[in-house]
Amino acid sequence: MNAVVAETGTTDFSKHRNHAATAPAFLSVHDIHAYYGESYIVQGISFNVHEGEILALLGRNGAGKTSTLRTLARLSNPTLTHGEIWLDHKPLHTMPSHEAARGGLILVPEDRRIIPGLTVEENLQLAQIVEPIGWSIERLYELFPRLGERRQQEGVTLSGGEQQMLSIARALARDIKVLLLDEPYEGLAPVIVDEIEKTLAIIKAQGITTILVEQNAVRALNLADRAVILDTGTVVFDGTAKEVLDNKELREEYLAI
Amino acid sequence: MLGLQKKDFALLMFVAALTAFAPFLLNPFPVDSALAQFNAGYPDLMQRFVIFGIFAVGFNILFGLTGYLSFGHAAFLGVGSYAAIWSMKLMTMNVIPAIILAVIVAGLFSLFVGWISLRRSGIYFSILTLAFAQMSFALAYSVLTPITGGETGLQPKVADPRIFDAALGDGELPAANLFGLTMKSSYELNIGGWLFTFNAGYYVAAIVMLLAFYMAIRIFRSPFGMMLRAIKTNQTRMNYTGLNPKPYTLAAFVISGMYAGLAGGLMVAMDTQVGPERMFWTASGEVVLMTILGGAGTLIGPVLGAGMIKYMENIISKINEGVLYEWFAFLPESLQDLLVTIIYPFIGKGWHLTLGIVFMLVVIFLPGGLLEGGERIRNMLSRKKKADPGKDPEHHPKPSPHVA
Amino acid sequence: MGILEVKNVNKRFGGLQALGDVNLSVAENSVHAIIGPNGAGKSTLLNVLVGKLVPDTGTVTFDGNSVLGRTPFQINQMGISRVFQTPEIFGDLTVMENMLIPCFAKRDGSFRMHAIESIASEHAIIERAEEMLTEVNMIDKREMHGASLSRGDKRRLEMAMCLVQEPRLLLLDEPTAGMSRADTNNTIELLKEIHTKRNITMAIIEHDMHVVFSLAQRITVLAQGTPLVEDIPENIKGHPKVKEAYLGEAA
Amino acid sequence: FTNEPTGSTVTLGFNVPQSGPYADEGADELRAFQLAVEHLNGGGDGGMLNTFSSKALQGSGIMGKKVEFVSGDTQTKSDAARASARSMIEKDGAVMISGGSSSGVAVAVQALCQEAGVIFMAGLTHANDTTGKDRKANGFRHFFNSYMSGAALAPVLKNAYGADRKAYYLTADYNWGYTTEQAVRESTEAVGWETVNNVLTPLTQTDFSSYIAPVLQSDADVLVLVHYGGNMVNSLTNAVQFGLRDRMVNGKQFEIVVPLYSELMARGAGENVKGIFGSQNWDWKLENQLGSRYIGTNAFVRSFGEKYGFPPSQAAHTCYVQTLLYADAVERAGSFNPCAVVEALEGFEFDGLGNGPTLYRADDHQCFKDVVVVKGKENPESEFDLVEIVEVTPAEQVTYAPDHPQFAGGDLGTCNPGA
Amino acid sequence: MEAILLQILNGLDKGSAYALIALGLTLIFGTLGVVNFAHGALFMIGAFCAVIFSRILSLSTVTEDPTRKDFLGNPLKIETPYVESWFGPELGSVLINWSVPLSIILAIPVMILVGLAMERGLIKYFYKRPHADQILVTFGLAIVLQEIIKYFFGANPIPTPAPDVFAGSFDFGALIGLEAGQIIYPYWRLVYFAFAAAIIAAVFSFLQFTTFGMVVRAGMADRETVGLLGINIDKRFTIMFAIAAVVAGLAGVMYTPINSPNYHMGMDFLVLSFVVVVVGGMGSLPGAVLAGFLLGILESFASMAQVLSVVPGINQIIIYLVAIVILLTRPRGLMGRKGVMEE
Numbered sequence A: 001m002n003a004v005v006a007e008t009g010t011t012d013f014s015k016h017r018n019h020a021a022t023a024p025a026f027l028s029v030h031d032i033h034a035y036y037g038e039s040y041i042v043q044g045i046s047f048n049v050h051e052g053e054i055l056a057l058l059g060r061n062g063a064g065k066t067s068t069l070r071t072l073a074r075l076s077n078p079t080l081t082h083g084e085i086w087l088d089h090k091p092l093h094t095m096p097s098h099e100a101a102r103g104g105l106i107l108v109p110e111d112r113r114i115i116p117g118l119t120v121e122e123n124l125q126l127a128q129i130v131e132p133i134g135w136s137i138e139r140l141y142e143l144f145p146r147l148g149e150r151r152q153q154e155g156v157t158l159s160g161g162e163q164q165m166l167s168i169a170r171a172l173a174r175d176i177k178v179l180l181l182d183e184p185y186e187g188l189a190p191v192i193v194d195e196i197e198k199t200l201a202i203i204k205a206q207g208i209t210t211i212l213v214e215q216n217a218v219r220a221l222n223l224a225d226r227a228v229i230l231d232t233g234t235v236v237f238d239g240t241a242k243e244v245l246d247n248k249e250l251r252e253e254y255l256a257i
Numbered sequence B: 001m002l003g004l005q006k007k008d009f010a011l012l013m014f015v016a017a018l019t020a021f022a023p024f025l026l027n028p029f030p031v032d033s034a035l036a037q038f039n040a041g042y043p044d045l046m047q048r049f050v051i052f053g054i055f056a057v058g059f060n061i062l063f064g065l066t067g068y069l070s071f072g073h074a075a076f077l078g079v080g081s082y083a084a085i086w087s088m089k090l091m092t093m094n095v096i097p098a099i100i101l102a103v104i105v106a107g108l109f110s111l112f113v114g115w116i117s118l119r120r121s122g123i124y125f126s127i128l129t130l131a132f133a134q135m136s137f138a139l140a141y142s143v144l145t146p147i148t149g150g151e152t153g154l155q156p157k158v159a160d161p162r163i164f165d166a167a168l169g170d171g172e173l174p175a176a177n178l179f180g181l182t183m184k185s186s187y188e189l190n191i192g193g194w195l196f197t198f199n200a201g202y203y204v205a206a207i208v209m210l211l212a213f214y215m216a217i218r219i220f221r222s223p224f225g226m227m228l229r230a231i232k233t234n235q236t237r238m239n240y241t242g243l244n245p246k247p248y249t250l251a252a253f254v255i256s257g258m259y260a261g262l263a264g265g266l267m268v269a270m271d272t273q274v275g276p277e278r279m280f281w282t283a284s285g286e287v288v289l290m291t292i293l294g295g296a297g298t299l300i301g302p303v304l305g306a307g308m309i310k311y312m313e314n315i316i317s318k319i320n321e322g323v324l325y326e327w328f329a330f331l332p333e334s335l336q337d338l339l340v341t342i343i344y345p346f347i348g349k350g351w352h353l354t355l356g357i358v359f360m361l362v363v364i365f366l367p368g369g370l371l372e373g374g375e376r377i378r379n380m381l382s383r384k385k386k387a388d389p390g391k392d393p394e395h396h397p398k399p400s401p402h403v404a
Numbered sequence C: 001m002g003i004l005e006v007k008n009v010n011k012r013f014g015g016l017q018a019l020g021d022v023n024l025s026v027a028e029n030s031v032h033a034i035i036g037p038n039g040a041g042k043s044t045l046l047n048v049l050v051g052k053l054v055p056d057t058g059t060v061t062f063d064g065n066s067v068l069g070r071t072p073f074q075i076n077q078m079g080i081s082r083v084f085q086t087p088e089i090f091g092d093l094t095v096m097e098n099m100l101i102p103c104f105a106k107r108d109g110s111f112r113m114h115a116i117e118s119i120a121s122e123h124a125i126i127e128r129a130e131e132m133l134t135e136v137n138m139i140d141k142r143e144m145h146g147a148s149l150s151r152g153d154k155r156r157l158e159m160a161m162c163l164v165q166e167p168r169l170l171l172l173d174e175p176t177a178g179m180s181r182a183d184t185n186n187t188i189e190l191l192k193e194i195h196t197k198r199n200i201t202m203a204i205i206e207h208d209m210h211v212v213f214s215l216a217q218r219i220t221v222l223a224q225g226t227p228l229v230e231d232i233p234e235n236i237k238g239h240p241k242v243k244e245a246y247l248g249e250a251a
Numbered sequence D: 001f002t003n004e005p006t007g008s009t010v011t012l013g014f015n016v017p018q019s020g021p022y023a024d025e026g027a028d029e030l031r032a033f034q035l036a037v038e039h040l041n042g043g044g045d046g047g048m049l050n051t052f053s054s055k056a057l058q059g060s061g062i063m064g065k066k067v068e069f070v071s072g073d074t075q076t077k078s079d080a081a082r083a084s085a086r087s088m089i090e091k092d093g094a095v096m097i098s099g100g101s102s103s104g105v106a107v108a109v110q111a112l113c114q115e116a117g118v119i120f121m122a123g124l125t126h127a128n129d130t131t132g133k134d135r136k137a138n139g140f141r142h143f144f145n146s147y148m149s150g151a152a153l154a155p156v157l158k159n160a161y162g163a164d165r166k167a168y169y170l171t172a173d174y175n176w177g178y179t180t181e182q183a184v185r186e187s188t189e190a191v192g193w194e195t196v197n198n199v200l201t202p203l204t205q206t207d208f209s210s211y212i213a214p215v216l217q218s219d220a221d222v223l224v225l226v227h228y229g230g231n232m233v234n235s236l237t238n239a240v241q242f243g244l245r246d247r248m249v250n251g252k253q254f255e256i257v258v259p260l261y262s263e264l265m266a267r268g269a270g271e272n273v274k275g276i277f278g279s280q281n282w283d284w285k286l287e288n289q290l291g292s293r294y295i296g297t298n299a300f301v302r303s304f305g306e307k308y309g310f311p312p313s314q315a316a317h318t319c320y321v322q323t324l325l326y327a328d329a330v331e332r333a334g335s336f337n338p339c340a341v342v343e344a345l346e347g348f349e350f351d352g353l354g355n356g357p358t359l360y361r362a363d364d365h366q367c368f369k370d371v372v373v374v375k376g377k378e379n380p381e382s383e384f385d386l387v388e389i390v391e392v393t394p395a396e397q398v399t400y401a402p403d404h405p406q407f408a409g410g411d412l413g414t415c416n417p418g419a
Numbered sequence E: 001m002e003a004i005l006l007q008i009l010n011g012l013d014k015g016s017a018y019a020l021i022a023l024g025l026t027l028i029f030g031t032l033g034v035v036n037f038a039h040g041a042l043f044m045i046g047a048f049c050a051v052i053f054s055r056i057l058s059l060s061t062v063t064e065d066p067t068r069k070d071f072l073g074n075p076l077k078i079e080t081p082y083v084e085s086w087f088g089p090e091l092g093s094v095l096i097n098w099s100v101p102l103s104i105i106l107a108i109p110v111m112i113l114v115g116l117a118m119e120r121g122l123i124k125y126f127y128k129r130p131h132a133d134q135i136l137v138t139f140g141l142a143i144v145l146q147e148i149i150k151y152f153f154g155a156n157p158i159p160t161p162a163p164d165v166f167a168g169s170f171d172f173g174a175l176i177g178l179e180a181g182q183i184i185y186p187y188w189r190l191v192y193f194a195f196a197a198a199i200i201a202a203v204f205s206f207l208q209f210t211t212f213g214m215v216v217r218a219g220m221a222d223r224e225t226v227g228l229l230g231i232n233i234d235k236r237f238t239i240m241f242a243i244a245a246v247v248a249g250l251a252g253v254m255y256t257p258i259n260s261p262n263y264h265m266g267m268d269f270l271v272l273s274f275v276v277v278v279v280g281g282m283g284s285l286p287g288a289v290l291a292g293f294l295l296g297i298l299e300s301f302a303s304m305a306q307v308l309s310v311v312p313g314i315n316q317i318i319i320y321l322v323a324i325v326i327l328l329t330r331p332r333g334l335m336g337r338k339g340v341m342e343e
């Protein structure tokens, strides 16, 4: 890893990694490696998240953020070949995705994944089929009135922003311990982004742990407690959000801000 | 060379060499040995290998590239056959006009069927083509008997007009020929215990196959071929790039229909008889299976698939109990009986069982077909771990979502 | 008279008025942004412009010719290209092949039966594609399959595919969504450069105000299917109605 | 000539359906072929070699050469059958091809043998065309045909059901169906029956209800099912389901007729076949019931039954006999040359092969012999005893002129010995 | 008039067979997204359950009767079914007589087992594979199953009659006040129709009134996301598969008295059932049922002599002709959903 950084001629930030080994973590990711077929994408990532924390997972396009989240959610692609993931003393690395989800780890995927053929309401109902269940559908409609208005419309015909709301609402419909958000603001009008940000605050207030992937790093860092920065499938920084905001070099090198 | 990239030219030469030396390669066992049963180097089967190779290569231009799965391609083969036999009955026993007519008629028919069927995609398209083929079969079997000979089919008769041919000598039968060289004529070479047959018809068919294969390579490497693959991947983007997918798919459909017609015409040239059952849905299904078995979207895969299925059909089905006993003659009798009892269900009348098992084993263990599987095994042996991004995309067919 | 004229366009989906009496004029060689809340009808309007949807009433003309009733590929041949909200590329094809296809479409029109020519010998076209890939910084990914690109890369590729056709009007539906800051900045530069160098008219739908205000010369704000205001960027920023309906505190 | 046997063995090709609906028929044919080869080579009890009127065969192979055979699968498709036959000729060096289970296949393979210059001894094929418009010099048929079925059945039917009958035909929509329907219709009309209707049914049909139902509305009082195999099993089952056999029309009991019978069909149709008339080429009970005119029958049934455990079908019989006839012809001709064999078989009169005195007519290579009229047995004693012999129609009554209109348009050509 | 009525009855009956098979097929095909060429084989296995069951019932003790002789002159073997010796000849023969409907109790567990084994052992590995691979593997499986049956039961049809009570036919015409003797209809076909209706209703309500159906549909559209919501979709797919297998199997069991089963009956029905499913529209269960009945009735009409004399050969092609016309006028068949198997 050091070699990679050295090659690109940048400062070595690895000294910032990582307090994980010491603090008792709620979600602990230990040296995970994952492949898409034969391409090696997640190349040994470790970090810890504490209960109730918001962790910003940053990095440029193709750094492996989405791949990391998918690995955590135990989707079959990319395939985890090595490493451990512990959530609240449960070994997620041994579970398929539906069990991880039942354990309280919910991914809001980057392309929203609204299910074709189902109405808005059915998309939400689907999330409440197996225990444990989170917010009621009515409460979700209160949070996103737009969805309430369109409850009988087929989910995939919603506008881009509406779909994003539905995707987040669907996650909240489950009882969450850790919420993984992959670019939740994408395609949303600024007013709505504000709304969602408020929602995230509500979520945080409920003690839900969140991992947030976001291109608008400043926005994310303002919200987050801690940040992890990835590059080519490895962790290049792990520290507090403030550290990133204060470190100009780091910001320019990996976040272009 | 020949407008091909080096690798493709090498492939073409490889196939050319294989076909040229097929009489040797397919007859590895001496005539009198117990394993002679496995020899496939006799004219009929060699002809079938190349003819069905053509059929599958053509089918693959449609299916492998565009992803449109036609379940009625046998109809074009059948129509081509009927055209060829009528050319022989009415004009001349020379195979050239017969084959040309077969290609033209099959092309026209596929233009008609494709023009209608391509209004739909996916499974809807598949069923439309199936419906046309089944109707062709049913009509040829019954109502169109005056043109098709019904179930019995058509054969050249001594009394046929054959306006361009000289009258037959006494007792002479009309024989398919290429300017006098009859398709049946063979030269036999006896070396030691081996017998090799060089058949005129086979070499005519092989040359046609090489031409067809060469054309297929050109199409695969052409902008047109790339457009067809683009259709398979994303028609929306295709449209918004200013391209009209319809004529491309239709052209691919007609080209593959003409390949089928060519195969049908050659079948008649090699064996002057046509029956309607070669248009039945199972015949259409067979070419689908050949293509998938070998590897859809690859150049040589469909030829391998065709060879595999025809080999099983013609060789395994002919092994009977007697042959089995002959093989195991060297064993003690009880062991003999045991082995025969075990193997017996899989040979002779059980050849379908073997075929079914082979289908399953191939898809389960060699996803992507024989070719891809072969490559995989080669990679495994040479311990090449990391995927090489520079690999030829044709040899890595991606899952094809446009299929029904 | 703009190069693109939208007059009185209405579109309903069942009970929902997705577009109501939309009038829009995009001046030649300008960059025109369309912004508005989610579900305002921006993508619907775009779909009308490219022939994917037929409006219930109204007219749309491009360079004086009606685009209504034409298929997407005909509209593209008129010189309109489109970048999608979720990237539409050829997933099974390599990046290079993805680029070659629009190049051929540009040269040969909507259909040509070049069945036995070899791609490898089309040097001019290959060069053109390579140039464009270099321009969008993707030349080192030329042999990757479209499907295995990260999303930011997919979007860049799609944009390159549109640009290589040198359209007269480029429609962009959230071109920088999902792009990292760095790439967003690059994209803004790229679009600016293209605009000035090649004189391409652009209509952009975007939620990232940084992008909108860096590029747009005129902005139309759409809300609930109808244009709320249309003005130059400076005036939009401070517009109270726009602030309330769309920008929020961000402005 | 083609595939002249040079070594100590001679190879015969047995081309039977091993897959598809006629696979069981094919299996039985193959059993018979194996038995014939055994007997020719001097094995077993000799079977019909002992009763055959010609004594040329000694149980020492054919012309001293040990008989070997190859088998293949016709799939009941002409393409597959020809491919299989060609492989026997080209790869295995077969000098004679026999077998088959349908007229389409027989015609296709017969033409192939003619071109290739080998002898074709047809197995199961019943359509007129095999020895009618598609006859070939190198091909021979022992089995009877559509015309003979009609000619044999008509008088029996008239006796049983009267001369004043109205018949409705359901005919399988292919070649054999056409010739058989025509034959039965012409013969029954000649005894005074009237034909109400003829409806063609697709070969691929499985449920015949929509063809049976309209029979109810017609004033027909006889239904003739010109179906074979699975078609016949299904159409007969359906007809019985629709209560046709319990029906009275024009004051007469409604009747069903199936022109061509086989043991396997009877087994498939089960109860429904009881009392239904049809015709057969041969039946294993012939000699027991009708005496020594049909000598050979018991000899064959014994060797077959002892080897396989059940009595042979008519398909097995005809294939066995064809093999013997070929071998005998070669012996008598003193050559494997197809032209010599043709000469030896043409006009050959023989006896002792189970059908009584038989003639291989030179004009069309069709055998002329008695035809067995049977009907489904009411109380079968075993699963092999499903039909009872009603009558045997003597050969003279079923003989026709070579240029009979039902057989017109054919030309044997000349024998082809091949290269 | 009578003729038309009768053909409608016939069509309904043929239609119920088509509908039942298509229903099972579309459950797997339209909802799970698997092109199952082995579906016909499931139908065939169901039919052979009836054969096997009646064979079991008629397992016999063999005694020799020296007074009678078999064809070789040996003493004739007399077989007495065990059930007759156990339950007495009366009840025993009643049981044998009722073997077809009774074999449902054998068929249900067998079909569930076959379905489970097939899905767990094979199909589940193919959900993500291209349709082409699914075709090849299921076609291979169909051949294998078929050949196994052929190995044990031969190629000849095996008569499996309905219970005597249902053996006859009744005068439907007289029942509705038309001339007697004109519309005769077999009892068993009526039973089949009623049975099909019941099965269809059961399957529909199962999928309509439970969330199960919704989950399965969702899982078919996007397995990954459904998994992300904590749902074990594999388990549900397995159940669906078993249900489809049972539907196909029962369709086969009850069909045996109509046409004697043989080893290739599955293949005979396969193509037709694909046509029915597609004409009905992919992903639509009501569509499949509707198309089944529609094609059944049209086929019946086309085989009337009056029709045939006007358009000879129409009976051979009617189904395909209608399929083409419907697919050209309605892009997704009668009731197909957008996007299902359209690519």
Ligand SMILES: Nc1ncnc2c1ncn2[C@@H]1O[C@H](COP(=O)(O)OP(=O)(O)OP(=O)(O)O)[C@@H](O)[C@H]1O
Residues within 6 Å of the ligand: A036, A039, A041, A059, A060, A061, A062, A063, A064, A065, A066, A067, A068, C147, C148, C149, C150, C151, C152, C153, C178, C180
């Ligand atoms: N299905 C796939 N097959 C092969 N490679 C893939 C696949 N999906 C992603 N990749 C590769 O994995 C790497 C990491 O991708 P990933 O999507 O995790 O990045 P990301 O950080 O989320 O980027 P972005 O900000 O663009 O969403 C990229 O190089 C991408 O090309």
Ligand SMILES: Nc1ncnc2c1ncn2[C@@H]1O[C@H](COP(=O)(O)OP(=O)(O)OP(=O)(O)O)[C@@H](O)[C@H]1O
Residues within 6 Å of the ligand: A153, A157, A158, A159, A160, A161, A162, A187, C013, C014, C016, C018, C036, C037, C038, C039, C040, C041, C042, C043, C044, C045
């Ligand atoms: N096919 C359809 N059927 C029904 N309603 C539709 C359909 N397509 C779009 N809509 C509705 O029309 C409205 C406008 O949608 P559109 O996609 O144009 O919004 P947008 O302005 O692009 O929003 P965003 O910025 O979120 O992408 C939305 O409310 C959407 O739900």
Ligand SMILES: CC(C)C[C@H](N)C(=O)O
Residues within 6 Å of the ligand: D101, D102, D103, D104, D124, D125, D126, D127, D176, D228, D260
């Ligand atoms: C098997 C034969 C006796 C009948 C067959 N259908 C034929 O065409 O001749």
Ligand SMILES: [Mg+2]
Residues within 6 Å of the ligand: A065, A066, A067, A110, A182, C150, C151
């Ligand atoms: Mg990402």
Ligand SMILES: [Mg+2]
Residues within 6 Å of the ligand: A159, A160, A161, C042, C043, C044, C085
């Ligand atoms: Mg939008």
